[in-house]
Structure formats: structure tokens, C-alpha cells
Amino acid sequence: MRLFYRVLLMLLVALGALIGLILYFTVHPKLPEYxxxxxxxxxxxxxxxxxxxxxxxxQGTQVKGLRYDWFTALELPFSEQSFAAPDYLARFGFLVEPQQKASATNPGNLPVGFTRHQNPGSHIEYLDITCAACHTGELRYKGQALRVDGAPAQHVLPSSVPTLQGGSFGQALVASLAATYYNPWKFERFARTVLGDNYEQQHKQLRAEFKVSLDNFLAVAWNDTHRGLYPTLEGPGRTDAFGRIANASFGDAITPDNYRVANAPVDYPHLWDMWTFDWVQWNASAKQPMARNIGEALGVGATLNFFDSHGQPLQGDARYPSSVRVHDLHLIEETLQRLKPPVWPEALFGQIDRPLAAKGRALFAQNCAACHVPPVKDEDGRLVQQLRVIPLAVIGTDPNSANNIADNRYDVSALQWDPAELANLNVNLVPASDEPLNLHSLSVAKGLAYITAFVEKHAYVQAGIDPQEQARLNGYGLPIAVQEVRAYKARPLEGIWATAPFLHNGSVPTLYQLLSPQSERDETFYRGSFEYDPRHLGYRTEAFDGGFVLDTRISGNHNSGHEFRAGPLGNGVIGRLLQPEERWALLEYLKVLGGPLEQQLPPL
Known part of the structure; x- marks a missing residue:
């Protein structure tokens, strides 16, 4: 009996500690001031x-069923201040304008990438977070801000898991949702704002529907926490994209046996010229634009149903209904094809030292061009850059992302896919193989290829899009091609000065450090600042209140590889040691690479 009470006491203490932790970070979120x-x-x-x-x-994302007007009506947990106020959301790293006001395209006066959509046949407007939220950057210098469209964001979006670091948008949102539901005075204000004249008739319905959305958030937070799915904290500007998509698609939606530890955060890549690449994703695992964008939308919260209301797997043409919006995804893709790389703003960041940049041009040709100036191939009138894909044994950077994608396997047999049906889908596996697919042990790349193919096919049918138009929307008539390689791609470097931090996992803060041996790189540094360093080409890394400490000694965060140092090539050494004056010359050239200023450089 005494043992029972001791165990009970320990459980109560643990529960009290957890509640105390949640309350502490609710009252004292670790956020930078804006x-x-x-x-x-x-x-x-x-x-x-x-x-x-x-x-x-x-795009069709739904953020756990959260509605647009609910989000704009939320208050902070212990005040009546609006959760969606631009100045507050900016503290998480989301991008707003000074004195921002509501507009026709942004009626909720929300940050970049926060929008709304209605599903066909529904009047409900869901909060929709788009690719712009993660692929729009901003640089600050001497009180001025430079918006860089298509550059990586620096926000703290993904996690709703309580951590000692605090500062996550997901955590703060769940806290406000819970406070709204369980505080009767707060819910009354919320309901009157949302319902207006319909308050009396719809109050109870609103409370029930709101609870469903809250429960969805709490279930994900609990699941991710007690399973320890995300041990490597992501922090600003990073997410384990493939790991989260896989856990949602194979774990949440099929069976808990499919959950896998996701310990490979990656930075959001920059998007200009992406449409000219032969392969995309950090590990060069995908090809078709529409499938890539559907996968991204599913990862951010677009709905996906594998089973009917009786728990039976959907079959044939019923596979797979989703909230993704193929016309809008194609509109975004077309718009991005007009996006130009950023040009160094001399008026803001300083004049280019043209003689020094000319020296850097020669050094670039000698040390960088072999990987970062890819050959161009004409494919049916489209000029395609054939990116070099560099094996882990050569590049030597943190292997987790590439290895997880190559190694993790998932059981999708519950979906009852017919091999003959799969063969008729617009999916190409590279390299091709005659071996039958093992649906009890399928890789994330192949599994997502077939899922997106089904989603894409269903969405096209629902939208009444004929096969010829489908090929156009897919992008250049490309199939959903996937490959699994233990490697990372080397992309062209136009505009690279505006895309800090560096390497696929954002573990190197500046381009100067990227050109330096690993021993000269910061072992730990602060992320989350928008303050730009136009000399070293990266964000400033000094300590600041609310900053996130990135520790490169942690698995998934390693800053190894891509080294210029003395010694034999391979194992992360890609070139000779560059002297400091050579690094400065290279940086000066990288400021102008591919832009109009490059044409002004003098000959050597």
C-alpha cells in the first residue's frame, strides 16, 4: 500500500511539474522583442x-482545422491582447510591414504567408499557411529592412511540443487556444467576436467545434512529446521537413508503428531559379513541380484521407481526397518562375569593391565552379540545369537528412495498394527496378511519391481538369520521379549572399565561415536575429534575449564538411586552404555573381 502511495505521489509531482512548465512558458514565452x-x-x-x-x-492547408476568423479573434492567454496582432506574431519571426494594415488580400492583417481558403461546398474559411511563410526572407542593417522574396524565413513555426527553450509559435498557439476554451470570460469575448449577431443561435456549436480543433493540437503535442519524435530542436528557420511529412502521412494517418524519430532539421531553401533544376530537395530526391508542391502542402497541414468512415481503405477513384488546391499551387509555381535572384543593394549594404570582386571571380572559377556552375541541357525547349549531386563521403556534411530518407521504412500495406494500379500511376522510380515493391517496408520517398500521385489524380478529377491540362499543371509534362541517394545537391550561387545560414541544416552562420575550416566555425551561435552582417555575409550571431542557441555538437546540427583546408580531398575536404584575403575576395564576388554588377568588374 505504501508503494502505491509513493508511486501516486511521484505521478502527481510529475504532473504538477509538467503543468508548471506549461504555465511558465505560457506566461513567459522565450521570444525576442520586436x-x-x-x-x-x-x-x-x-x-x-x-x-x-x-x-x-x-494552398489548401488547414492547420488542424483552425478557422481564419478564430485565429484573428484569439487573445493571449493572460491578457486581452490579440494573439494575431502583427507586432506579436513578428516576435516569432513572421514578416510584417511597419504600420501594417488590413487589405483585400489580407483582411486579417496577418504576416506574409498567412491566408485563408474555403473547401468546395463549404462556407468555412480555414487558416491557410502557404509556402511564402517559409520562403520569404528579411535582412536588417542600421535600422533598415530589406525584404528578399524567395529567401529562407527565420520564424519558429513547427513545434507544439513544450520545451525548455520555449519560443515556438506552435506552443504559444496551443496555449492561447486552451486558455480561450477553458476561461469562460475569454471564450465569451471570443464567441461574440466570431459570431456577432449569430451568438445566441451558434454559441454551443462554436464551442463544440472549437474543442475539436483544440483536441487535434493537444493530441499532436502529446504524441510528439511522449514518443520523443523530434529530439533535435529545430529553432528559427528550420524544420525536419521529410520527417514531419512522413510521421503525419504514415504515422498519424495509417498506423503508430510507422512513427520514426526525426532528427534532421533543414533550413528552408531559397526558391529563385528552382524551376530550372533537374532535381529538387536538399538531397535531390524529387522532380515534378506539382508533386513537390502537393507534398509541401500536405506537410503544412492539408487534409488527407486514406480510409472511409468505417475505417476501410479507400479504393480506386476514391483515392485520395485532400484539401490541396491544384490550380492555386500551379499559380504559385508560375509566379515563382518570374522571381529573379536578389541583386546586392549597394545603397543599403555598401559599395562593391570591384577590383577585389574581380580577384574573387578567378578564385571562384578555380575552387567553386566545378560544383556550383552546372551544365545546362535543352529538354524540349526548356533549359535545365543539371545539378551536381555530391555523396556524403565527399561533402562530409551532417548525414542525418540524407540517411533518414534513404534508410527509414514504412508499412503501407493497410492501404491495400494493387501493384498493377501503382504501375499505371505517373511515377518513375530512379533507378528503375523490376523488383516488386514491398508495401510492408517502403521508403519515405517512394511512399510519398505514390501518395502524392493518388492525391494529384483525385484533385484533378474533382477539379474537372483534362489529361492535357494536367500535364501542363504538373510542370513540363514531368512524371513524379524520385530517387534515394546518400548525397546533397550543389546548387547555383546567384543571390547566395541573402540566404544565411548555410549548409542544408543551417549550421554555419556566415559565408566567410563556410569558406573556412571547421575548426574556425562557431560551435554554438544564436539564431533568430534579422540583423545582417554585410562583411561576413550572414546574420549576426551574438547573444540576444529570446534567441535560439544552435549547438553544432548535437546530431542533426553538425557543421562539418564543405571544408577548404590542407589535407587530402574527401571526407568533407573539398578544396585547398583558402587564405583570409582569398575568402574576402570570394565573398566580394559572391555579392555580384549572376547580377548586373558582375558585368562591371574589371579584367584582372
């Missing part, structure tokens, strides 16, 4: 119309 810049500048990357299309065109 200070609006004196002025926000835009580059001449595309038109203002294109920018608005990109920022606010929905």
Missing part, C-alpha cells in the same frame, strides 16, 4: 502584383 524597422525596402525581383499573389494565394 522593433519595427525605420523603413522596409523591396528589391526588383518581380512585380508588386506577383508579390501579393505569392504572399496570399492559398
Amino acid at each position: 522593433s519595427a524597422p525605420q523603413q522596409l525596402h523591396y528589391l526588383d525581383q518581380w512585380s508588386a502584383v506577383d508579390r501579393q499573389i505569392y504572399y496570399f494565394t492559398p
